[in-house]
Amino acid sequence: MKKCLLFVAAALCLGMNCSCGKNTVNDIQSVQETTAAQVLDNTNIDVDLTQMSSTMIYSTVSNMMLNPNVYDRQKIKIRGTYRPFHDETTGKDYNILIIPDATACCEQGMEFSLAGEHKFPDDYPDEGQYITVTGVFSSYKEDGLTYVELSDASMVVDQA
Amino acid sequence: MSEILDTLKMYFEFPAVRYAMIVGLLIALCSSLLGVTLVMKRFSFIGDGLSHVAFGAMAVATVLGVTDNMLIIMPVTVISAVLLLRTGQNTRIKGDAAVAMISVGALALGYLLMNLAPKKGGRASANLSADVCSTLFGSTSILTLSLKDVIACIIMAVVVISVFFVFYNKIFAVTFDESFAKATGLHSDLYNLLIAVIIAVIIVFAMNFVGSLLISALIIFPALSAMRIFKSFRSVIICSVIISLFCAAFGIILSILAGTPVGSTIVAADIGVFLIFSLLSFCLRRD
Numbered sequence: 001m002k003k004c005l006l007f008v009a010a011a012l013c014l015g016m017n018c019s020c021g022k023n024t025v026n027d028i029q030s031v032q033e034t035t036a037a038q039v040l041d042n043t044n045i046d047v048d049l050t051q052m053s054s055t056m057i058y059s060t061v062s063n064m065m066l067n068p069n070v071y072d073r074q075k076i077k078i079r080g081t082y083r084p085f086h087d088e089t090t091g092k093d094y095n096i097l098i099i100p101d102a103t104a105c106c107e108q109g110m111e112f113s114l115a116g117e118h119k120f121p122d123d124y125p126d127e128g129q130y131i132t133v134t135g136v137f138s139s140y141k142e143d144g145l146t147y148v149e150l151s152d153a154s155m156v157v158d159q160a
Numbered sequence: 161m162s163e164i165l166d167t168l169k170m171y172f173e174f175p176a177v178r179y180a181m182i183v184g185l186l187i188a189l190c191s192s193l194l195g196v197t198l199v200m201k202r203f204s205f206i207g208d209g210l211s212h213v214a215f216g217a218m219a220v221a222t223v224l225g226v227t228d229n230m231l232i233i234m235p236v237t238v239i240s241a242v243l244l245l246r247t248g249q250n251t252r253i254k255g256d257a258a259v260a261m262i263s264v265g266a267l268a269l270g271y272l273l274m275n276l277a278p279k280k281g282g283r284a285s286a287n288l289s290a291d292v293c294s295t296l297f298g299s300t301s302i303l304t305l306s307l308k309d310v311i312a313c314i315i316m317a318v319v320v321i322s323v324f325f326v327f328y329n330k331i332f333a334v335t336f337d338e339s340f341a342k343a344t345g346l347h348s349d350l351y352n353l354l355i356a357v358i359i360a361v362i363i364v365f366a367m368n369f370v371g372s373l374l375i376s377a378l379i380i381f382p383a384l385s386a387m388r389i390f391k392s393f394r395s396v397i398i399c400s401v402i403i404s405l406f407c408a409a410f411g412i413i414l415s416i417l418a419g420t421p422v423g424s425t426i427v428a429a430d431i432g433v434f435l436i437f438s439l440l441s442f443c444l445r446r447d
Contacts, residue, residue, distance in 0.1 A: 052171075053419030059176050059303030066304060 046074035050132060061099055061108050068139035068148050076150055077134040078110060082125045082157075093120060097133050097150075111149040130158035164417065171416050179305045180422070184408045186317040187369045188378065188426075190362050192404035193324050195383040196397050197335045197355060205256070206244060207379040209263035210363045211372035213240040215295055216266030218367075219273035234364055241360035245352050297371040302412075302422050316365055320358055327351065332393055370423030381430035382407070388434075388441035403433050 049057050061078075064071050080099040087094065095114070100107040112133050118124070125131055135153025139146055171177050198204060217236035221229035244258055274292055295301070324331065333341040334351045342348045359379075366375050386399035411426030418425075 053416060055303065055415050055419045055422065056171060056174075056177075059416075060174070062304045063176055066306075 044075055045077045045134065047071065047076045047137075049076065049078040057099065058108075061110065064110075064137065064148060065108070068137075068146060071137045072139065074137050075134065076137045077132065078150070079130065079132040080110070081127075082129050082131045083109070083127055084120065084124065095124065097131065111147060112153045112155070113149060113151050114155055115152045125157045132156045132158070167417065168413065175307075176303050176305065177416060179307070179310045180302045181409065181412055182310055183305055183313045183365075184302060184369055184412050184426075185405055186313050187362065187366045188382075188404040188408035189401060190317055190320040191366060191375075191378045192382040192400040193320065193397065194355065194359050194362060195379040195404075196386070196393070196400055197331055198359065199380055199383045199387070200335050201338075203245065204380045205259050205263075205376065206241070206359065207363055207376040208373075209244065209259040209266075210237055210241055210360055211367060211375040212263045212267040212270070213237050214364050214367055215372045216270035216273075218295060219270035223273050223276065230364070234361070237364050238357055238360040241356040241363075242353060245356035295367065295371060296373045297421060297423055301367075301371070302369050303416075313365055316361055320362060323354065323358060327354065331355065335393070370426055374423045374427050377427040377430055378404070381427070381434050385430070385434040385437040388437040389444070403430070403437075407433055 047060065049060060052060065057078075064076075078097060078099065080097040083096045083098050085094040085096050086092075095112050096109040097112055098107050098109055110133075112135050114123075133150055133153050133155050135150025137148065138151055139148045141147075198206060214233050214237045217233040218229055220236075221232040224232070226232055240262060244262065271292065330341075330346060330351050333344075333346055334348050334355070338348050338352075363375055366378055370378055382400040382404035383396065385403050386396045390396045390399050407429040408426055411429045412422060414420065414429070415422040415425040
């Protein structure tokens with residue numbers, strides 16, 4: 001009996017160390033879909049999040065944050081609300097696509113940079129407006145942290 | 161219909177969805193096996209208490225900046241399970257009160273610590289609501305598992321199932337009449353300890369599945385549904401396992417198709433089956 005219990009304890013410890021660790025995952029999404037007419041560039045899209053349910057968008061964006069290498073250089077299409085961000089310390093401006101989850105208790109920001117020259121705020125929508133962005137996924141390090149962005153992106157603003 | 165199948169096929173090309181289905185079914189299997197024992201021993205609410213303890217331990221791990229938070233969550237939850245199941249009835253604070261006290265206490269302190277954690281490091285608290293939401297309700301945690309997580313869950317499932325079948329007769333004896341089992345020379349305390357450890361492990365893993373607030377549903381609903389129709393220990397367990405697996409698979413598929421939270425959808429499926437079985441039981445009794 002004791003041997004059996006020892007075996008069980010050892011096996012459980014092994015399982016523990018492998019860890020089912022749910023690291024903190026940022027969040028995300030929305031279930032909204034977009035029409036084809038709203039999007040400028042629909043060609044060769046590797047991951048089209050506009051065609052997924054909110055749960056799958058949430059999951060996919062979370063996985064992009066956790067494993068950016070898997071999605072590196074892939075063309076991603078995603079819809080959310082626009083939010084500009086100015087970093088006072090570095091003086092840099094960022095364009096963020098906010099993807100809330102279905103219950104709006106969680107949201108995930110995806111940085112994007114448009115292809116070509118664009119002037120803020122003239123060439124950008126108002127904060128909170130829904131946009132669909134198609135861009136190439138990449139990650140970069142800043143201050144020791146890894147960030148992800150959609151570069152060389154195109155953007156369509158919802159007309160609603 | 162074919163459109164839904166095509167969508168489902170597309171979703172299953174994502175490793176995260178396949179991992180979620182594997183882990184979901186394994187956790188459903190393990191929780192339903194032990195669920196019958198816990199319900200019959202009047203410990204239905206222990207799942208809730210322990211899951212809140214696990215939440216509190218996760219908050220402590222976050223505050224301490226422990227990378228692998230399992231190193232804190234697992235031991236704390238196991239110790240709490242042992243204390244609740246073994247000494248809960250022999251202390252000044254009785255079993256149900258002890259579970260309730262630990263449950264709400266750990267939840268409150270966990271949330272408090274989660275709020276303090278970002279301020280301590282001076283970091284932004286952008287992830288806080290997501291972490292809490294995900295941990296409490298299991299919004300999509302199960303859809304962000306890695307291969308390492310899946311392997312850990314498979315090991316856990318193999319251990320739990322092995323223990324259950326190896327000690328089936330002993331667990332049966334302890335479940336139905338602990339005093340009689342003790343009188344026949346069975347080390348009932350030892351088996352209670354074993355059950356406590358296993359249930360703690362299942363709960364920690366199940367946190368990723370349905371969230372800490374909904375774990376009890378995963379443990380008790382399949383068992384209660386099966387008990388509506390079947391009467392013997394074995395038939396109740398078999399039926400409970402089938403119900404649990406069905407609800408887990410149905411819940412995961414529905415949630416990714418309809419965009420609903422995974423944990424809540426699975427629990428809703430469990431509730432639906434319970435209502436159907438209750439109705440069946442009522443009809444059978446009338447006949």
